[in-house]
Structure formats: structure tokens, C-alpha cells
Amino acid sequence: MDMNLVLDKIKAEMKPSMGCTEPVAIGLAVSRTCEMLKKPATHLDMIISSNIFKNAYSVQIPNAGTNGIELSCTLGFVLSKPGNTMEIFAEILPEQVQRAKKLVNDGFVSVKVLPSSEFYIECFAINDEERAHTITEKAHDNMILSEINGEVLIDKRTLSASESITNGFDITKYSFADFYEWANTIDVADLAFIKEGIDMNLAVAEIGMQKKYAIGVGPALKNLVGKGLIANDMLTEIKQLTAAASDFRMSGGNGSVMTFLGSGNQGIETMLPMAIFAKHRNIPEETLLRAEFLGMLVIMYMKYHVGRLSPICGATLAASGGAAGMTYMMGGNLNQISGAVQNMMGGVAGMFCDGAKGGCSLKLSVCAGEAVYSAMLAMDDSIIQATDGFISEKVEDTAKNLARLSHEGLADVDMKVIEIMMAK
Secondary structure (H helix, E strand, O other), X not given: OOHHHHHXXXXXXXXXXXXXXXXXXXXXXXXXXXXXXXXXXXXXEEEEEHHHHHHHOOOEOOOXXXXXXXXXXXXXXXXXXXXXXXXXXXXXXXXXXXXXXXXXXXXXXXXXXXXXXXXXXXXXXXXXXXXXXXXXXXXXXXXXXXXXXXXXEEEOOOOOHHHHHHOOOOHHHOOHHHHHHHHHHOOHXXXXXXXXXXXXXXXXXXXXXXXXXXXXXXXXXXXXXXXXXXXXXXXXXXXXXXXXXXXXXXXXXXXXXEOEOOEHHHHHHHHHHHXXXXXXOOOOHHHHHHHHHHHHHHHXXXXXXXXXXXXEOHHHHHHHHHHHHHHHHOOOOHHHHHHHHHHHHHHHOOOEOOOOOOXXXXXXXXXXXXXXXXXXXXXXXXXXXXXXXXXOOOHHHHHHHHHHHHHHHOOOHHHHHHXXXXXX
């Protein structure tokens, strides 16, 4: 296998983003659409999938002080300029927020929701002379169609989903045994970029511990330590720092995290627990980077079966990669590494996603802790059996079983979550 293809794919899936990535993706899609117009748009028509709606509905928009799908759209219009990225909301000014709110009140944008768990954002920006149209699909900044007044500028719709975003590397064609071999043999110098992501997310976690953001799970756990109610140990630090980073970003904090597979919370769950685990156990940096690399491959494999967005909480999958990486750092063999992932799936796979919001830090904290337990149980050769539920003998088959449960068994979950949200 050409490791350059693998590394390029992982690097492509690690991008800084400020705020929850769904409202950011909406704003970026609008920005890119409006860029094509010579005159300002007078109206936006948006079509988004149910999973986008669910994850953008409640979460705070960075520097805006509030939430809202329509507001994310109008902010994308107000901030539109060439070169915008997933950090588009980094420097919002109060007057821009007020202008965007007025546009919402004036009916500048309309939003239609598709009953689909796929990643889909379609934007029409129009004025009295022009009509710009884009489609963003499969990934947060993966624009597959761009046209202005019927003239097509970009059209990737004929490509398969994997071709459009994987640059020739299809991870589903490989196995956990391959990932284990790659982790052992890759030149660790090629993994230095992972350390940058770890450091970025640790910095955000430290900010999140300074005061109460969102529901303040991280600082609350610290307070419990101070009261002597829980231990001041590795497990607690893993849970509280992971939660604190999520607390900060989900409350619209003015700071970027390194995302993974399009999600900031997945980036946090992927990178922080393993890094804190390594600190407490005096694991060399080289081993940590190899473990992170292995964990990322595991997560990519599972996410490409289950889906980038799905009714299943992404923290469960990210923490499964973390469990694999922790087991690797403890010297676990392939069977134990696979077993740690199996343990995670047997323990937390039923956790569904009810949208992006402050409470996500609870789920991240739970999954981070379970990753530690799953890894340590696997090292003791205590591994869930294939006779249990959807668990199969091979971990790769368990991932496929989980995908089937997500696609078929939970197909109506997103729309039901939206129905409940709208009725509250």
C-alpha cells in the first residue's frame, strides 16, 4: 500500500473549524454560492438533509451569541468572500449578526428539510438577474455542483461517493490487520501533523476548564474531584478534558478545534483521550502517534460504513478508535486491539444522535471513559463474544452490522428527533 495515499486521506479529514461543523457547513455553502453572483442575492432557497437540520438546530453559532439554521444561512451571505473555510465564523462582528438577524426576520431565506440521514446541503442564491446554485454532499466542504445562470462550473455528480472525497483510497477495502501493520511500519516522522491536532484540541480543552461553558461538564467533574467525591486520576482527567473541549465549542466559543471526518467532537474524541492516556502512562510520543494513526484508520473504516452523519452518535465510533489506540499503547496484539473495539461496540453502540448541542459533552465524556475500560478489558482478554447481539467474530463484520442497524433499523430516528425538537 502506498502510505502517501493513506496519509493524504487522513490529512484531508483533519481540518480546523470554529463551532459545530453543521451550521458552519451551511454558512460556507451559502458563502460559496453567493461568491458567484455579480450583484448581492435577494433571496436564498436552501434544501438540507434531516441530519444537517438536527445538528444545526440547537447548537450555538460562534461569535453570534445564539443559534439558528436560518441565521447560519444569512451569516454565510453577509460574510461571503473568496477563500472562506470552515473557520468562516471566526471574526463575526456584532453589526453583522444584527444584519443577519434582520434578514431572517425579513424572510430572506427559506429552508426545506429532506427526510435523509445523508450529508446534503443545496443552496440557490438569486437576484433579479442571476441564479447561483451549489450542492455540498458527503462532506462538510465537498461541493459537488456549482452553476451560475445554468452554466456549470463544477460537476462531480458522476463520481461515486468514494471517488469524490477519497482521492483514490478506499479504506473499506482493507482490514484491521492492515491498519495494525501500517501503524507498526510507517515512518513516525510522517505522523508529525497529528501532534498539531492534539495540541490544538488540548488548548481548547484547557480553555473549557477555565469556566462553565454550555452545561460545564468538564469543570463540574473537577469540582467533584475537589470535594473528594471522585478520584483525581487518569480516567477522570480523560473524561473532564474531553468534555471541556466539547463544552467550549458547542457553546460557540471563539476558538478552533481540529476536526476529524468533518466533526469537531469526533476530532476531540479521537485525539484527546489517547493523548491524556499516554501522558499518565509515560508512553513515548512515537508510540502515541502510531496509536493515533491506528485509531484514525479504525474510525474511518467504521464511519465509511455507518455514514459521515448517521442516527448513531459519532462519539461512539471515535471512542472505538481511541480504545484501539490505547490497547496498542499498552502493547496489545491484533486480537486485543480488535477486541477493544468489539467491547466498545457491545457497550455504547446503541447511543443515538439527538442533534448537536451543549449536552454532547456528556456523551463524549461517557464514551471517553468507556474507551479506557474497553481497552483494559481487552488487555485482560475479556472480550465480548460473537454470540452477543450484533457482534460478529470479526470486528470488520461488526462494523458492517452496525451500519445495517443504522441504515435500516434507525432510518426514522432523525425525523422523529426533529419532530420532538420542533414540538418543544
